[in-house]
Amino acid sequence: MSQGHHNLENKMILRNIRLVIVGYFLVLCLTIPVRALGNSDLDNPKIIEAFVDGLVIPLMKNHQSPSGTVSIVKAGKLIFSKGYGFQNIEKNIGVEADKTLFRTGSVSKLLTWVSVMQMVEQGKLDLDGDVNAYLKTFQIKDTFPGQPITMRHIMTHTAGFEDGSVGYLISDDPARIMPLAHSMKRYQPERVNPPGKQAAYSNYGAALAGLIVANLSGVEFADYVQKNILDVLGMESSSFEEPLPRHMSENAAVAYAREGGAYIAKPFEIISNFAPAGALSATSTDMVKFAQAILNGGEYKGARILEAETVKQMLSHNFSQDDRLMGLALGFYEVERNGLRLMGHEGDTHYFHSDLVIDKKNEIALFVSFSAAGGYTVRSAFTGSFYDVFYPAVIEKITAPTDFGDRSGKYAGNYLLWRSSFSKIDKAMGILGGAISVQPTADNTLVVDLWGKASHYVEIDNNLFRKVDGPEKIAFQENDHGEIIGFIMDSYPAMSTYKAPFYRASGYQNSLLGLSILVFIGVMLRLAYRWDGFRALSGEEKKAAKASVIAAGVNLAALSLLGVVLVTVGDKMFSEIQVLFKVWLIMPFLVVLAGIYHMYQMVLVWKIGLYNGIWTRIRYSLITFSAMFMAWFYYFWNLLGFHYFS
CATH class of the missing domain: 3.40.710.10 (DD-peptidase/beta-lactamase superfamily)
Structure with a gap:
């Protein structure tokens, strides 16, 4: 099923359930005696309408969905x-x-x-x-x-x-x-x-x-x-x-x-x-x-x-x-x-x-x-609620194997959908996240954080797990060497996942991105604070200092302009690549050139012993690292070049 669109938080789910229960029984109590329902009640139009009204109306109101339709x-x-x-x-x-x-x-x-x-x-x-x-x-x-x-x-x-x-x-x-x-x-x-x-x-x-x-x-x-x-x-x-x-x-x-x-x-x-x-x-x-x-x-x-x-x-x-x-x-x-x-x-x-x-x-x-x-939430709640009321089933209670901790580590990691872009700028949407986190717990379960909604799963067979409080299952894929390479969720049968390398994790990249931004800001603040000292520099040291200013300025300008462009074009990008964004794509090339130039200057700094003290040279190297990380960052997310369908 098409998926767009999975971010349902736990508190919202709990609130929805309360609203459904209250709305359903308020309406139902006006028409029939309160009792457990079953599939035979589908022959009673009043019961069906009471159920649908009690489910849909509160959800539409609370999730701001202005229109809906239901036929059964x-x-x-x-x-x-x-x-x-x-x-x-x-x-x-x-x-x-x-x-x-x-x-x-x-x-x-x-x-x-x-x-x-x-x-x-x-x-x-x-x-x-x-x-x-x-x-x-x-x-x-x-x-x-x-x-x-x-x-x-x-x-x-x-x-x-x-x-x-x-x-x-x-x-x-x-x-x-x-x-x-x-x-x-x-x-x-x-x-x-x-x-x-x-x-x-x-x-x-x-x-x-x-x-x-x-x-x-x-x-x-x-x-x-x-x-x-x-x-x-x-x-x-x-x-x-x-x-x-x-x-x-x-x-x-x-x-x-x-x-x-x-x-x-x-x-x-x-x-x-x-x-x-x-x-x-x-x-x-x-x-x-x-x-x-x-x-x-x-x-x-x-x-x-x-x-x-x-x-x-x-x-x-x-x-x-x-x-x-x-x-x-x-x-x-x-x-x-x-x-x-x-x-x-x-x-x-x-x-x-x-x-x-x-x-x-x-x-x-x-x-x-x-x-x-908000219609996504209403749609997603309907079928499950319908079957829970008219075709209920008892969820078998399961307990975690006591020895699961011995093998739980192999499942840990971040997983990504194969339903992703690998060659075009669509890949850059992954900067905002999208990885599914799987981590073992002390109580011999796996906690799976599915786009902001965490659930605990218990091992029920080899590489097969079931949700502790529900019927949903996930099955992990294993290669010939016994290594876990991905998993599939029974609720999303057309979307298998693969285990992501460490550098693909948004937390890892965002930490380096944040560090790099701080380094660049520090360069510009130092320039402002020590302007007279910068002007007094000469020769190779002046060139090296200029390289840092250029690298910091270009990177901060690229990120700032990207923010302005995205705010300006908004969701128009989904229907057509906007001219402003096409122009901005020149900036990553400048970032790469600035990074290469700074790396060249770093070699000179160490080779001919520019600046006084090793810590000054290490600080300079940190700027080089930040500049080259940003070049890699744009390359990795397909923002270096014009990777879109013209």
Whole structure:
């Protein structure tokens, strides 16, 4: 599932739970006697509405999500459908589940995968054949000779592509829309892993699959889906077209961001250059029509989009980094919830957060979508809360092995997602953090700090751990030498991790960055305090002193200007690399030149004995170290050079 977007703090979670419990029971007590609920209560519309209202309304209010939609089907029947909040705040238009369109984000991919399987049914596509055979205007790079990427790799997110998005994935300018073939050629990422080895979620892979559907069908992707899926299923309020047709745009939920204590309307998000990966707009009632077709073996109300055997193939387990965990079917995520195997996909744009869930065993499907940043929290809480109430399960209590401390050290470290950029400036977002910390504890558990949310895990099998107070599992990967090289979380089956080297840890780099900044500030303060002494210098000592001033000045200027540029351009960088930033990219080159010049002067300082006293020379060397660290820093984060798609 698309992931954008995982920073849920413990205090917020606890507060959410309290709000859910209070809201749910206040409403429920007005309608039915208080008692434990179960799946039979899904036949009572009042109970369902009481539950959803009690969950959604408080969460939306407290997390500032202005609009939402929920639709649930069971055994072929729509048992709940309701809109929440406002489609348009300024015009005071409320959300209607069967009328208001939401951006589904990566849930769109499920329709792309169905389109792919339609090509398979028609004999036009081999899931295990080289995808280059289906591309007309360009080819995927042969980075790993003899190991071509197949459609099965793409559908299980194991193609091995690096990730990327800065400057091109989502835009607000329709003029930047280009043919899908052009964008796939232009924005082709590097291959960083052999296919089939590591799960790394890829928007590019899904968009490439849509291009292949267009090539094989002879029809533009959006038109193909419209004719062969949306029209067939009667999804009359759904479209991949961007911008939306006028009759649909009037019913689209406005994108909002919370700024300065108010909801500020944002432009319609354009994802057309990667349309198969996330461009669908739809009502929640339309989305559960699609879900019902999957539940029913490809058929909905007499209309068929796939043969039953093909659907069975799509929903079968296809890949997992560890067979003891859930993984990936063909495009669908597998998630275990209270002992049940759920299928589906989450989706996130900048302003909308959605989830489609299919429960084959209980013939249930649901779709939810909520807007603004707070919508992520509401979306993320829904499915788990639904199953905890209507399909509860007892969490087996486990105890940590008493001898775990003997082997716990090998798991310690910082881990990073393979779903990352390695060759473009997107990598620089890692400066802010993003590593997952794993550390052993004195009570024979592992504490896993997942983006600010720490949880304790207990060993239950070789390299397999379960959360102390929940069912979530993680499985560590081991190389042939018995060394831990990564892990996979069952809640994120398309995002395996690798163990990061020590220098990649943000704490290590930030410490050196902070030290370097202090050194540079010290140089400039010393210059101001001893200006007359600086002016009195001559010869080689004057050159050496100037080198320090230049190195400090250039580095402080580079960092200061970067801050100004980022504040000025804001989130526009995500839709297009801004001119100001392109100009700033000259600064790291100056940093490198200043560092090299200072290193040359340092050699002279030691060689010919400039300055009086060894401590003065050591201080000078510290400035050199700081200058060269900054040069390496910009190089490491792909900020030395113009590493972006033009």
